[in-house]
Amino acid sequence: MKSIMINRYGGPEVISILDRPIPKPLSNEVLVKVAAAGINSADWHFMRGDPFVLRLAMGMKKPRIKGLGADLAGTVVEVGDDVHDLKIGDTVFGDLSNCGFGAFADFVAAPATSFLPTNDTLPLEHWAAVPMASVTALKGLKLVAKIQKGEKLLVNGASGGVGSFAVQIAKVLGAHVTAVCSKEKMPMFNSALVDELIDYKKTKLLDLENRYDVIFDAAAFQPPFAYEKLLLPKGRYVLVGGDFTKQIKVIMMGGIRNLLSDKKFLSYLSMPDRGLLQEIIQWINEGKIKPNIDTIFPMSSASEALQRMHDRNVRGKILLQN
Numbered sequence: 001m002k003s004i005m006i007n008r009y010g011g012p013e014v015i016s017i018l019d020r021p022i023p024k025p026l027s028n029e030v031l032v033k034v035a036a037a038g039i040n041s042a043d044w045h046f047m048r049g050d051p052f053v054l055r056l057a058m059g060m061k062k063p064r065i066k067g068l069g070a071d072l073a074g075t076v077v078e079v080g081d082d083v084h085d086l087k088i089g090d091t092v093f094g095d096l097s098n099c100g101f102g103a104f105a106d107f108v109a110a111p112a113t114s115f116l117p118t119n120d121t122l123p124l125e126h127w128a129a130v131p132m133a134s135v136t137a138l139k140g141l142k143l144v145a146k147i148q149k150g151e152k153l154l155v156n157g158a159s160g161g162v163g164s165f166a167v168q169i170a171k172v173l174g175a176h177v178t179a180v181c182s183k184e185k186m187p188m189f190n191s192a193l194v195d196e197l198i199d200y201k202k203t204k205l206l207d208l209e210n211r212y213d214v215i216f217d218a219a220a221f222q223p224p225f226a227y228e229k230l231l232l233p234k235g236r237y238v239l240v241g242g243d244f245t246k247q248i249k250v251i252m253m254g255g256i257r258n259l260l261s262d263k264k265f266l267s268y269l270s271m272p273d274r275g276l277l278q279e280i281i282q283w284i285n286e287g288k289i290k291p292n293i294d295t296i297f298p299m300s301s302a303s304e305a306l307q308r309m310h311d312r313n314v315r316g317k318i319l320l321q322n
């Protein structure tokens with residue numbers, strides 16, 4: 001089978017397509033024939049070994065885990081002896097980021113608990129765009145920001161994988177949503193989806209006169225504490241991603257600031273979460289949210305696809321299809 005792998009850290013040039021034996025599932029695992037894999041910023045970061053702190057887990061000089069890719073959708077073709085809730089022929093999707101990655105491949109063997117069944121609400125391939133980005137968005141809004149119905153929310157980085165889910169989820173949760181993105185990506189959003197839309201090149205965020213209960217920052221490239229003036233009393237600034245040094249600032253200094261103010265600065269690391277993903281599935285089934293699919297590349301074009309995401313040409317999510 002084909003597998004998209006890296007042997008060293010670097011740009012897309014370090015990616016190679018290798019022939020590997022089809023893995024044999026362990027007793028708690030299923031073997032899944034991959035229909036499509038979803039690309040996330042995490043794949044870029046793991047490929048680059050950047051931020052450097054990632055290498056503590058992934059290998060200092062070269063990556064210990066060589067198979068790229070977390071999100072996938074596909075069909076179960078073999079089940080381990082102890083797996084009882086999935087069977088051959090089931091279509092499933094999931095996020096392998098806590099069980100070894102390797103989704104950019106023809107087949108993966110992974111614990112059955114990494115997967116949930118798909119249904120016909122979306123084409124099978126599109127389910128691969130869902131797990132990591134939607135769970136990150138839901139966790140940030142519901143568990144970290146604890147957003148309430150009617151609260152005013154600003155989503156920065158709204159056109160990206162996480163941001164495009166955050167906007168939709170926030171609407172389902174009853175928030176008043178202001179989305180921030182580049183002018184070219186504004187057509188992604190209509191008035192049913194967002195209440196206000198800001199082109200950050202035209203309007204400097206830090207000059208805004210409006211105030212928000214929650215700022216969900218998936219493109220944190222400004223000094224995070226400068227957003228304090230945009231927060232309403234009891235407001236929460238949630239740093240999801242962007243410049244890693246900004247995230248470190250919030251992690252290191254947010255705690256002390258939070259003790260002294262009713263405005264909170266928070267950051268978090270999202271992990272695969274079946275409970276949150278079940279909520280997402282429910283909303284997808286009800287037609288309330290869906291992944292924004294930007295482009296579908298063949299699996300063999302993983303380098304090109306990763307470069308496209310890094311170049312900020314993406315509206316929502318990119319898929320790699322087998």
Ligand SMILES: NC(=O)c1ccc[n+]([C@@H]2O[C@H](COP(=O)([O-])OP(=O)(O)OC[C@H]3O[C@@H](n4cnc5c(N)ncnc54)[C@H](OP(=O)(O)O)[C@@H]3O)[C@@H](O)[C@H]2O)c1
Pocket residue numbers: 040041042132133136156157158159160161162163180181182183185218219221239240241242243268269270271309310312314316
């Ligand atoms: N905390 C967690 O557990 C967690 C989980 C998943 C992802 N993340 C992080 O969250 C961030 C967003 O993830 P994503 O998958 O949504 O990424 P993405 O799809 O690449 O989207 C990021 C968006 O940010 C906007 N942006 C604004 N200024 C930017 C700049 N200077 N450089 C790059 N992009 C800029 C871009 O939209 P415009 O072109 O409209 O400006 C882009 O679409 C990433 O940093 C990722 O690593 C964190």
